[in-house]
Amino acid sequence: xxxxxxxxxxxxxxxxxxxxxxxxxxxxxxxxxxxxxxxxxxxxxxxxxxxxxxxxxxxxxxxxxxxxxxxxxxxxxxxxxxxxxxxxxx
Amino acid sequence: xxxxxxxxxxxxxxxxxxxxxxxxxxxxxxxxxxxxxxxxxxxxxxxxxxxxxxxxxxxxxxxxxxxxxxxxxxxxxxxxxxxxxxxxxxxxxxxxxxxxxxxxxxxxxxxxxxxxxxxxxxxxxxxxxxxxxxxxxxxxxxxxxxxxxxxxxxxxxxxxxxxxxxxxxxxxxxxxxxxxxxxxxxxxxxxxxxxxxxxxxxxxxxxxxxxxxxxxxxxxxxxxxxxxxxxxxxxxxxxxxxxxxxxxxxxxxxxxxxxxxxxxxxxxxxxxxxxxxxxxxxxxxxxxxxxxxxxxxxxxxxxxxxxxxxxxxxxxxxxxxxxxxxxxxxxxxxxxxxxxxxxxxxxxxxxxxxxxxxxxxxxxxxxxxxxxxxxxxxxxxxxxxxxxxxxxxxxxxxxxxxxxx
Numbered sequence: 001x002x003x004x005x006x007x008x009x010x011x012x013x014x015x016x017x018x019x020x021x022x023x024x025x026x027x028x029x030x031x032x033x034x035x036x037x038x039x040x041x042x043x044x045x046x047x048x049x050x051x052x053x054x055x056x057x058x059x060x061x062x063x064x065x066x067x068x069x070x071x072x073x074x075x076x077x078x079x080x081x082x083x084x085x086x087x088x089x090x
Numbered sequence: 091x092x093x094x095x096x097x098x099x100x101x102x103x104x105x106x107x108x109x110x111x112x113x114x115x116x117x118x119x120x121x122x123x124x125x126x127x128x129x130x131x132x133x134x135x136x137x138x139x140x141x142x143x144x145x146x147x148x149x150x151x152x153x154x155x156x157x158x159x160x161x162x163x164x165x166x167x168x169x170x171x172x173x174x175x176x177x178x179x180x181x182x183x184x185x186x187x188x189x190x191x192x193x194x195x196x197x198x199x200x201x202x203x204x205x206x207x208x209x210x211x212x213x214x215x216x217x218x219x220x221x222x223x224x225x226x227x228x229x230x231x232x233x234x235x236x237x238x239x240x241x242x243x244x245x246x247x248x249x250x251x252x253x254x255x256x257x258x259x260x261x262x263x264x265x266x267x268x269x270x271x272x273x274x275x276x277x278x279x280x281x282x283x284x285x286x287x288x289x290x291x292x293x294x295x296x297x298x299x300x301x302x303x304x305x306x307x308x309x310x311x312x313x314x315x316x317x318x319x320x321x322x323x324x325x326x327x328x329x330x331x332x333x334x335x336x337x338x339x340x341x342x343x344x345x346x347x348x349x350x351x352x353x354x355x356x357x358x359x360x361x362x363x364x365x366x367x368x369x370x371x372x373x374x375x376x377x378x379x380x381x382x383x384x385x386x387x388x389x390x391x392x393x394x395x396x397x398x399x400x401x402x403x404x405x406x407x408x409x410x411x412x413x414x415x416x417x418x419x420x421x422x423x424x425x426x427x428x429x430x431x432x433x434x435x436x437x438x439x440x441x442x443x444x445x446x447x448x449x450x451x452x453x454x455x456x457x458x459x460x461x462x463x464x465x466x467x468x469x470x471x472x473x474x475x476x477x478x479x480x481x482x483x484x485x486x487x488x489x490x491x492x493x494x495x
Contacts, residue, residue: 008366055388059445067448082445084434086384087361087368089401090250090338 002030004081013040027058028071030081045083057084102175105182107190111199114138114165114192122163123156125149127177128196132169136208138199141167142227149177150184156227160185167192167199210235216308220262228424234262238308240421241265243330245318245346247298248272249406250336250360250413252284257414258334259302259309263421266302267312269326270294281403318342323349332417333357336410340387347372347380348472351456352464356427358416360409362401365437367409370428370447371416374456377429382450386473405437 024030166174295313
């Protein structure tokens with residue numbers, strides 16, 4: 001079970017949840033499980049080709065998955081996944 | 091039988107190791123902490139390069155701050171080599187094991203033709219105004235002089251820019267440029283603490299200038315009452331030592347990033363949304379840039395422009411102050427900046443989370459290839475910014491994912 005942290009910007013599309021516990025052995029599997037549960041997140045997280053949108057970063061235990069193995073990055077039981085979209089407010 | 095001064099001096103000479111000015115001059119850089127124990131008025135007339143000043147009357151109180159390691163080599167000097175002997179005895183009583191006194195003091199140093207420097211002289215008023223800075227070894231009068239000679243540019247005099255500007259001005263950053271084309275609105279005052287109720291309708295740059303110059307007359311405020319666009323960004327940012335990005339549009343953030351990387355100016359970046367904030371420091375070529383972090387902005391349908399999403403006023407306040415902290419470290423050259431680290435703040439949980447950022451080796455702006463291409467006058471293509479008409483002045487947050495607010 002991995003914990004996915006949902007930032008405030010995306011929370012309305014995730015049932016208002018701040019964190020969601022999901023099962024999956026890779027980042028891709030957990031993201032798929034997340035968008036299956038909250039379909040309106042799909043357009044914000046995933047591009048049409050199924051890859052991650054480039055304006056949303058995904059971190060596993062503080063490390064950007066772009067520099068790990070992307071959606072194929074393996075996840076262990078206690079791993080923490082953090083979604084981080086760009087925000088511009090100032 | 092009471093001791094005489096001559097007795098005390100003889101005892102000090104017998105117990106304290108003395109070194110000559112030539113010995114001290116031959117030390118490698120950082121070979122010892124050199125402490126000038128004379129009075130401030132003497133220090134101001136000139137001192138050894140790289141010496142720290144702790145007048146003899148404060149040695150016991152301040153030496154642990156300047157030299158935390160009691161086994162580190164310390165050399166004390168005064169004007170003629172007597173006061174430093176007595177000060178060295180105090181250090182030995184405090185447990186310092188490697189203390190020496192420079193024989194003949196600063197007079198012998200100068201007579202030997204060794205190099206010395208005169209510190210920047212702060213006025214009596216400045217000494218009082220910045221006294222809490224002057225007490226910190228990492229700032230001191232040299233650091234304060236550096237701040238007074240520094241130029242910081244704030245993009246936006248809004249929620250982030252307000253606290254950042256106030257603290258930078260209070261700290262004595264001598265020149266503060268402010269880019270903002272908006273006027274003060276009643277709805278700004280919940281968080282934009284540069285402005286006041288009686289300035290509603292006034293140009294923000296003018297309101298900011300009044301506030302900052304009233305806080306600290308040492309500060310010169312340069313108003314840039316214009317929107318940051320491709321045609322003026324190079325002109326506006328040129329000459330600044332650090333930029334505090336407190337704008338509220340993706341378009342401006344990318345525009346600023348690209349120009350600042352090309353000009354090698356650090357950008358302190360923060361953004362806020364309701365109860366959350368993000369903060370990092372972009373130091374060109376040392377750490378990632380904004381495009382390494384977010385290669386493309388969200389498409390217009392996911393970033394529909396200014397809205398009523400709202401923000402807890404204190405959130406940009408906290409993030410803006412952290413920006414000021416980063417800017418001061420960059421200007422003083424002290425500490426570790428957030429380059430390569432993204433700090434997230436959650437006001438509801440009162441938590442900070444740190445994420446690791448990396449330079450994108452394929453970044454169209456800061457990669458080696460991008461730098462070479464710019465030098466050859468054929469910059470790499472950059473993803474076009476689609477969110478037309480999204481630019482506004484600082485103040486209102488964007489919403490990512492329309493209709494959530």
